[in-house]
Amino acid sequence: MKLCISHKKDIDGITAAALVKAVTGSELKLVDYNELLEALEGAEGYEEVYICDLGMIGSKTEEELSAFRRIASSSKLVYIDHHRIAPKVKAKIRRMGVVCVHSEKDCASVLVYDHFKESLPEEASLLAACAAVTDYLDDGPIAKKLISRYERMFVYLNAGMLAYALSRRAKDRDFPYKLAEWLSKFQPPYKIPGLMELAKDRMDQIWGLMKELKEKAERIGNLGFVKSNFGDCGLVANLLTGVLGVPVGMAFTSSGDMYKISLRGSEGCRWDLGRLADEISGELGGMGGGHRKASGAVIPKSKLDEFVRSLAERLKS
Numbered sequence: 348m349k350l351c352i353s354h355k356k357d358i359d360g361i362t363a364a365a366l367v368k369a370v371t372g373s374e375l376k377l378v379d380y381n382e383l384l385e386a387l388e389g390a391e392g393y394e395e396v397y398i399c400d401l402g403m404i405g406s407k408t409e410e411e412l413s414a415f416r417r418i419a420s421s422s423k424l425v426y427i428d429h430h431r432i433a434p435k436v437k438a439k440i441r442r443m444g445v446v447c448v449h450s451e452k453d454c455a456s457v458l459v460y461d462h463f464k465e466s467l468p469e470e471a472s473l474l475a476a477c478a479a480v481t482d483y484l485d486d487g488p489i490a491k492k493l494i495s496r497y498e499r500m501f502v503y504l505n506a507g508m509l510a511y512a513l514s515r516r517a518k519d520r521d522f523p524y525k526l527a528e529w530l531s532k533f534q535p536p537y538k539i540p541g542l543m544e545l546a547k548d549r550m551d552q553i554w555g556l557m558k559e560l561k562e563k564a565e566r567i568g569n570l571g572f573v574k575s576n577f578g579d580c581g582l583v584a585n586l587l588t589g590v591l592g593v594p595v596g597m598a599f600t601s602s603g604d605m606y607k608i609s610l611r612g613s614e615g616c617r618w619d620l621g622r623l624a625d626e627i628s629g630e631l632g633g634m635g636g637g638h639r640k641a642s643g644a645v646i647p648k649s650k651l652d653e654f655v656r657s658l659a660e661r662l663k664s
C-alpha cells in the first residue's frame with residue numbers, strides 16, 4: 348500500500364497528487380497546510396509515502412520532522428515541494444533517508460512530473476504546465492519547457508478552467524478528490540465533465556462582484572476598501588485594485604467580535620503590506636502579517652476606522 352499526502356486548496360497540489368497516483372497507485376489524502384501533522388500521524392504502515400506541495404509550518408517544524416523520522420524508519424518517504432525550506436531542515440530530512448525533491452523555481456506538479464517523467468505519458472506534461480500557470484510559476488525553468496510543447500492559449504485556458512472550477516466548488520470537500528481522479532487519467536481539463544460550466548459560473552460570480560464593488564467600495568488616496576459579504580476577502584481585495592485603479596485593495600469581513608482583513612497590492616504597490624498589516628494590527632490589539640503584496644490581519648471591530656486611517660496615511664509616501 349502506498350499513500351500520497353498533498354495540498355487540497357489549489358490546482359498545483361491536486362495535480363501533483365493525480366500524477367503520483369497515476370504512477371504509483373497511491374491512495375490520496377488531500378489536506379491543508381495546518382492539517383499536515385495530523386495526516387502524518389495516519390501515514391504509518393505504508394510501503395511508500397509521498398508528500399507534495401505542503402510546506403512545513405515554522406512553528407510546527409519540529410513535530411513535523413519527528414513524524415517524518417518515524418515514517419522514514421519503516422517506509423520509503425518521498426518529499427516533493429517548492430515552498431521555502433531552511434537549508435538546515437532540508438539537510439535533516441535528507442539525513443533521515445527521505446528522498447527530497449525540492450526547488451523554489453518550479454511548482455510541485457512540475458517537480459513531480461520531472462521526477463517521474465520516464466513513467467508518465469506525454470499528456471501528463473499538459474497537466475503539470477497548467478498547474479505551473481495557476482501557481483504563478485509558468486516562468487519556472489522546467490515549466491517553461493513544458494508550456495512550450497503546447498499552443499500557449501491551450502495551456503492558459505485549461506489552467507484557468509481548472510482554477511475557476513475549483514474555486515466555484517470551494518465548499519465541496521469531495522471535489523478535490525474527484526478532480527484528482529479525473530486528472531490521473533490524463534484527460535485535458537476541458538474534457539472533464541462539467542468543468543467548463545463550473546468555470547463559467549465562477550466568471551459570472553466574479554463579473555457580478557466587480558460591478559457590485561464599483562458601487563460599494565470606498566477610497567482614501569492609494570487605498571480602496573470595502574466590507575465583503577462574499578466571503579473570499581483575498582479575491583475581493585485583489586479585484587478592488589483593478590476596479591478602483593488603486594495600488595492597494597482592502598476587504599474585511601466579520602468574524603465574531605473581530606474583523607478579518609485581507610490586503611492585496613497591484614503592480615504599482617511599493618509598500619510591504621505584510622509588514623504594514625503586522626505593525627498596524629499590533630498597535631490596535633490585533634495580529635497580522637504575510638507577503639509584500641498579499642497579507643492579512645485580524646483586529647477588534649471597534650478599531651476598524653483607525654486601521655483604515657492609519658493604513659491610508661502610511662500609503663501616502
Ligand SMILES: [Mn+2]
Binds near residue numbers: 400
Ligand atoms: Mn504549489
